[in-house]
Amino acid sequence: MSKPTTMLHPAVLEASHIALSYGHAGRATNVVLRDFSLQLKAGEVVAVLGPSGVGKSSLLRVLAGLQTPDNGGVRVHGESLRGPHPRVGLVFQDPCLLPWLTLEQNVGFGLDFRHQPVLDAKTRRERVRDAITEVDLQHALGHYPSELSGGMAQRVALARCLARQPEILLLDEPFSALDEITRGDMQTLLQQITARHKTAAVLVTHDIDEALVLADRIVLLGGQPGGLIGEWRIEQPHPRDAVAAELTRVRVEIVQALREARRAGSPPAELQRAVA
Template sequence: MAIALKNPDEIEINHVSRRFQVNGTALPALENVSLTVRKGEFVSLIGPSGCGKSTLLRMLAGLDHPDQGELRVGGYLIHTPSLTRGIVFQDHRLLPWLTVEQNILLSLKNRPGQAAEQHQQVARLIELVGLKGFERAWPHQLSGGMSQRAAIARCLAPQPSVLLLDEPFGALDSLTRRHLQQALLQIWQQQQLTTVLVTHDIEEAVYLSDRIVVLKPRPGRLHSQFEIIEPRPRQLTASRLVEVKAQIQRALDGE
């Protein structure tokens, strides 16, 4: 029987490997990856396309499984998806036939609680992500940034302790992306969520993260890690952050 850690929201990735069959050939996506994410820590995974970042995130969500190794949260093996681990994708994936409010309520369908309490919770989340006044809007009436705000609110509704983000701002313009980064930091600080972000954007990773993990490509392996100790809110022009960005860029260029 698995023994829970003293730190219930800590993520452990232990010697994980994953291969995919393509035209009868086994192609390695990840090889012997080990990583720990502490409770409440914000960690970004960055690396070239094809280094297995999204595959690793899907395994943390329980949407995929390793060929070797194991992934745990709080000491318990990850076998299936769980409402304790929320995930946001680059595509908001809102259901077009439901309003913003209804999309968020749907994530509470199997949760205990009275309907009035759930509506109050959804109203608080809508205000938290800056969508007050758009409760009854349809997804096609929202901009890309507003749709992602709704997706984040839907993810947070079941009150997960772990937040997984797969390039959630990658398709947005730079101004909208910065606004959503700031909103995400506010949510992370308020909720104290253990967070793993997959991104291609070095500045985004440096702006948001406590720690940045660089992966080597094909198969994905750990290359290097960078602790970001600059206090928030961060100015990306600060000399220490400029140097960290340069170090990460050199690590990526080397691959």
């Protein structure tokens, strides 16, 4: 049954008609986003799927306030985003840990960013310890990055964001370099964190199954850079199994939409699906 996407609560983040191009000498030669809009409510997880080169990572940089779009804009709680925001956290595929700092010091490093509010020593320490406990690494406070596994390092990167108490998490393929078991553990952890704190999240991934397991909505880009192929709402409760019958049907639809877009060279008519 098809039904439109609706917002039951005010958006915590709203991107409107985003356009972005790269070029030389003032000429736009590479369009990466075109007229893209997105609304995100508290606790909602939106997965952005699509092949390489369609603007997924560029979209996250715009949503994080790290890049100014050519057209359109981003609002956080109704206020225009004009740079990095203290309540917007960004997690990359590479944990980007500083090798000379301990695990605890790496988690606290994000609290020193210029746009972050100044905290007293007690509050700062509590935030860091709480974030480390959230990702279950309290046994490794004094470890250095060279002593951590890939999964542990990614947990540290997530904790570094959580210490800032973000209302919005932006994640750029954060689990793609992990083995299957560790990746599944990290997906479960992310789902638990967003549910517990009502944290909104935008997850960029190439993995359709990961999107099906984690997302409340899936946005599919492709055909042409920044072009919207389709959008699906996933209403099955957590925890989910990616091989469940309804999710398998949506997976097939997404793959078919990607194939059609590749053959046509441009997005087919917008698709919207609701999964009960």
